[in-house]
Amino acid sequence: MASLKDLRNRIASVKATQKITKAMQMVAAAKLRRAQTAxxxxxxxxxxxxxxxxxxxxxxxxxxxxxxxxxxxxxxxxxxxxxxxxxxxxxxxxxxxxxxxxxxxxxxxxxxxxxxxxxxxxxxxxxxxxxxxxxxxxxxxxxxxxxxxxxxxxxxxxxxxxxxxxxxxxxxxxxxxxxxxxxxxxxxxxxxxxxxxxxxxxxxxxxxxxxxxxxxxxxxxxxxxxxxxxxxxxxxxxxxxxxxxxxxxxxAMDNATRNAGDMIKKQTLIYNRTRQAQITKELIEIISGAEAL
Amino acid sequence: MANFPFELVSPEKLVYAGAVSEVVVPGAEGEFGVLAGHAPFVSVLKPGVLTIKGEGKVQKLFVRGGFAEANPQGLTVLAETAVPLADLSGGKLAQMIKDAQEDVEDARDDATRLKRQTVLDALKTTAAAIEADGRAAH
Structure with missing residues (x-):
């Protein structure tokens, strides 16, 4: 099970990739217009x-x-x-x-x-x-x-x-x-x-x-x-x-951007679940500790 | 005077399209003027000045490499290079002449040298034509 920090890093890196593919797509669109006119x-x-x-x-x-x-x-x-x-x-x-x-x-x-x-x-x-x-x-x-x-x-x-x-x-x-x-x-x-x-x-x-x-x-x-x-x-x-x-x-870059978007969504879901699970776990620990007294 | 459709096309774009009354083309075997109703005719171009007369305006362009085709539908000139003389200010043309001069010197065999010499001569002629043109204008 990946730790929260790992997940955060992974999301950040996919986001960075998405920014790059998005930029490449826009550059290609501009160049395409020029190439088409030529x-x-x-x-x-x-x-x-x-x-x-x-x-x-x-x-x-x-x-x-x-x-x-x-x-x-x-x-x-x-x-x-x-x-x-x-x-x-x-x-x-x-x-x-x-x-x-x-x-x-x-x-x-x-x-x-x-x-x-x-x-x-x-x-x-x-x-x-x-x-x-x-x-x-x-x-x-x-x-x-x-x-x-x-x-x-x-x-x-x-x-x-x-x-x-x-x-x-x-x-x-x-x-x-x-x-x-x-x-x-x-x-x-x-x-x-x-x-x-x-x-x-x-x-x-x-x-x-x-x-x-x-x-x-x-x-x-x-x-x-x-x-x-x-x-x-x-x-x-x-x-x-x-x-x-x-x-x-x-x-190709449009596809890549969309894929990155999907991946970010999935990873964020996993991240949130893990975070909640951790909080629940900590609460259970505190409560069971208090009951034991 | 009757007008006829004329097109000047270079590989990169359509340079000129419109109705004109007369076009003087630098053909490989001498300059020739085309008026409306010219007989079907195909000629190779030599580097030189192409003059377009139409609608009271006279336009001069430097053309190189290509051919002219006259048919009942009009005249089409296909040129690899087509630059308005106005854009060939002294410095740019001088640069082209210098490049051509270097090409001649770099030529490895006589055939190539001869070919490049022709280009150089044409450039020099163009320069002279522009100069004469400039004097006439002032």
Whole structure:
């Protein structure tokens, strides 16, 4: 049986924890709002980029000198998995669900006899993946020093990926991140980025591909735009991830705060019972002492 | 003059959206002006000054990296960097030129050096353009 002092200490410590989780929840809520605005602000750019690229791509794709970034190397022996996670934990299953998706994919690919290379962005993806895929991890980028994600960060990552692709280090690249649906729901997603894929709707909606004039010609524009598009895709994914992370953290911390509240209630009940039992015991002792006289 | 819808988009935000009468875009193969009813056209941008004329106002922005797409629905410019010239006070631009200069010196191979030199040249052109602009205004 814990003494009264122990119980008091325990309650105080749970209260302190509750204050921390509450504060973290509020911080996450504020950051979530910022991340969401950033993600929304980036949307028009990505959308226009996709539409124009889809247009040009449909015009050149059959051509023999179409850029490799669009058509791929024609093989799929070496896969690059680009895993985007957060730099911090305490955000529920956010990191682990991305890691699980990437790990399952990696295992499936290895099972098919393919070579897998992993490019980690974010410490929380690198650490768990390193345990199993130490040799496969070819790159690891930390974004810790940065407060928000900037386009330059995405560009640096995209440049590395393009460089590796041009050096023939892989055939297919897939991006793993968490798509932001709502505060309580984020879906881990795998998106193929090399060879580039375009949703069919983007191509159909504009329709008038043939009437466009290009300056310089289509292939040069594509060669310029595809690496940019890669950067945009990474940027969008990073922003989605940022919003998802804060959303996941917010709901995780909300849960933690509630749990702490429940625990405080229970502990206080036990504390009061123990205190009363002690008082009763003391009274009985005094009374029986007086009766004995 | 007839107006047409114009959008200037950077990855971080929508910089400009509205009806304009003319836009001069620094294309990779030369500057070109776009008026209402321009033929469908796609061009890569070179770093330089983009001029927006509309509603009696003239706005100048420094743009870098991206492309312009003109179609019957209007003109869209996607630029990685889009900064109003007014924000590029002497000091900031000088800093950018200095950074670009260092980039050129750090380049490891000729292709990269050439690419970065182009950026540097464009920055210098921009600086000159701003200066000329400033003189015209005073």
């Amino acid at each position: 993600a929304e602000a980036a949307r028009p750019y990505a959308k226009r980029m996709e539409a124009v690229l889809g247009n040009i791509a449909s015009a050149v794709s059959g051509g023999p000198d179409a850029p490799l970034l669009l058509t791929g190397t024609g093989k799929d022996n070496v896969h690059l998995l680009l895993v985007l996670t957060a730099e911090r934990g305490l955000c529920g299953a956010f990191n682990s669900s991305i890691v699980r998706l990437a790990r399952d994919r990696a295992n499936a690919l290895i099972g098919q006899g393919k070579t897998v290379k992993i490019f980690c962005v974010g410490r929380k993806g690198y650490e768990p993946l390193r345990r199993q895929f130490e040799k496969q991890i070819v790159e690891f980028v930390e974004l810790r020093a940065n407060k928000g994600v900037t386009f330059a960060d995405a560009q640096a990552i995209a440049e590395k990926v393009t460089g590796m692709f041009q050096a023939g280090e892989f055939d297919v690249a897939t991006l793993f991140f968490s798509r932001f649906q709502s505060v309580i729901s984020q879906t881990p997603t795998a998106q193929q980025i090399i060879p580039a894929t375009f949703p069919a709707t983007a191509v159909v909606a504009e329709g008038a591909a043939a009437t466009y004039e290009y300056e310089p010609d289509e292939n040069e524009i594509l060669a310029d735009l595809l690496p940019r598009n890669l950067a945009v895709q990474v940027f969008t994914a990073l922003l989605e991830n940022g919003a998802s992370e804060q959303g996941a953290r917010m709901s």
